[in-house]
Amino acid sequence: MDQTRSRELFGRAKTFFPGGVNSPVRAFRSVGGEPFIVSHGKGPFLFDVDGNRYVDYINSWGPLVLGHAHPAVVAALHEQAQLGTSYGACHEREAELAEVVRQLFPSLELMRFVNSGTEAGMAVIRLARGFTGRRKILKFEGCYHGHADVLLAKAGSGVLTLGLPDCAGVPASAVQDTLVAEFNSVESVEQIFSACGEEIAAVILEPVVGNCGLLVPDPQFLRALRAITEKHGALLIFDEVMTGFRVHLGGAQALYSVRPDLTMLGKVIGGGLPGGAFGGRKEVMEQLAPLGPVYQAGTLSGNPLAMVAGLTTLREWRKPGAFEKAAGVTERLVEALRSGAARHGLPLVADSVGTMFGFFFSPSPVRSFRDTQSADKARFNRFFHAMLEAGVYFAPSAFEAGFVSLAHDGEAIEHTLKSLDAGFAAARASA
Numbered sequence: 001m002d003q004t005r006s007r008e009l010f011g012r013a014k015t016f017f018p019g020g021v022n023s024p025v026r027a028f029r030s031v032g033g034e035p036f037i038v039s040h041g042k043g044p045f046l047f048d049v050d051g052n053r054y055v056d057y058i059n060s061w062g063p064l065v066l067g068h069a070h071p072a073v074v075a076a077l078h079e080q081a082q083l084g085t086s087y088g089a090c091h092e093r094e095a096e097l098a099e100v101v102r103q104l105f106p107s108l109e110l111m112r113f114v115n116s117g118t119e120a121g122m123a124v125i126r127l128a129r130g131f132t133g134r135r136k137i138l139k140f141e142g143c144y145h146g147h148a149d150v151l152l153a154k155a156g157s158g159v160l161t162l163g164l165p166d167c168a169g170v171p172a173s174a175v176q177d178t179l180v181a182e183f184n185s186v187e188s189v190e191q192i193f194s195a196c197g198e199e200i201a202a203v204i205l206e207p208v209v210g211n212c213g214l215l216v217p218d219p220q221f222l223r224a225l226r227a228i229t230e231k232h233g234a235l236l237i238f239d240e241v242m243t244g245f246r247v248h249l250g251g252a253q254a255l256y257s258v259r260p261d262l263t264m265l266g267k268v269i270g271g272g273l274p275g276g277a278f279g280g281r282k283e284v285m286e287q288l289a290p291l292g293p294v295y296q297a298g299t300l301s302g303n304p305l306a307m308v309a310g311l312t313t314l315r316e317w318r319k320p321g322a323f324e325k326a327a328g329v330t331e332r333l334v335e336a337l338r339s340g341a342a343r344h345g346l347p348l349v350a351d352s353v354g355t356m357f358g359f360f361f362s363p364s365p366v367r368s369f370r371d372t373q374s375a376d377k378a379r380f381n382r383f384f385h386a387m388l389e390a391g392v393y394f395a396p397s398a399f400e401a402g403f404v405s406l407a408h409d410g411e412a413i414e415h416t417l418k419s420l421d422a423g424f425a426a427a428r429a430s431a
């Protein structure tokens, strides 16, 4: 595969951006080599500047449930751009999107739009502390909630991929009230609550973890968190930035029937434009300015282009059979990963929830962050590069989830399945 032009352009990017990128995981540091430079995306495919085609299982890290440049989304954006790209004032599209969000997530009695998942994370923590008058926040090892200081302790995604145990520049004082428990371990949560339950403002988690690879929750674990937080007067926050509209149209809260007090949304809700939201119980959300004393604001929040992209995306995604079709393809992919690895005698754990999937080259079940550390990274890296060479783009890290879109049918999935043998053969060969 010729990537000459990509090499040139990445060299140029390095003269402008630290590591050549505007977000760390894009740099391929974990898997080695250098990233290709995208020229455009269409449906399930990304094309690079050398004309190579890749089946894209990242989908902009989750947002693109319809695939790239879906005609309905592109048309809606054209139409909206002519009416203005930002108002900094109230407009009708905000309520239209909010209505769809609340139909799918009834727990968002009130909500507020922001521009990213990180912003939603900053806001829910401030709000939970403001509402409860308490300081401590309980999170889980391997969960990523954006890059706010207070949530960077033992985080997943790029922090994990780059092996940064703690982030430089985050003062100890910023995380002194951040407590960390083990995912899927009710015991680890109970221990912390019995030590300082009355000081805990909120428990925050990815209800299905996607930022240290895919971790599937024990439904009993989620129910226990609901009961424990209620008992101690702490809020339960579901970070559904990745899982929202993805694991189920109504997110993990609908899939597992657990109603959190607050929810963070991002990724899909922006339909490929910068967008996010948080919301939840009315009496909690009413603590926000201008109604209450907890300040939160944003120049571009409720941006009309993002509203329209999110709205159009969700309208298509909600059409009967759409989600089921993409989830079916996801299952087919996971089955093929399992059987392909077995054919090559490779231990592999692969799972999916809705349209989100993950796999580890690991001989034993992976249920917590600690378990992920037994995965064979070198093997993953060989698999990744062989698949890329075959024109299939998985996340460039052994610790990221993958995503399937409505566009991943026909040629995209068939090409992927055909290419797996080459990937597993490379994974098996020693370095």
Ligand SMILES: *Cc1c(COP(=O)(O)O)cnc(C)c1O
Residues within 6 Å of the ligand: 115, 116, 117, 118, 119, 121, 144, 145, 146, 147, 206, 210, 211, 239, 240, 241, 242, 266, 267, 276
């Ligand atoms: C991506 C992600 C975030 C951060 O969202 P950004 O839009 O990248 O700031 C937060 N939480 C989860 C679970 C995510 O996957």
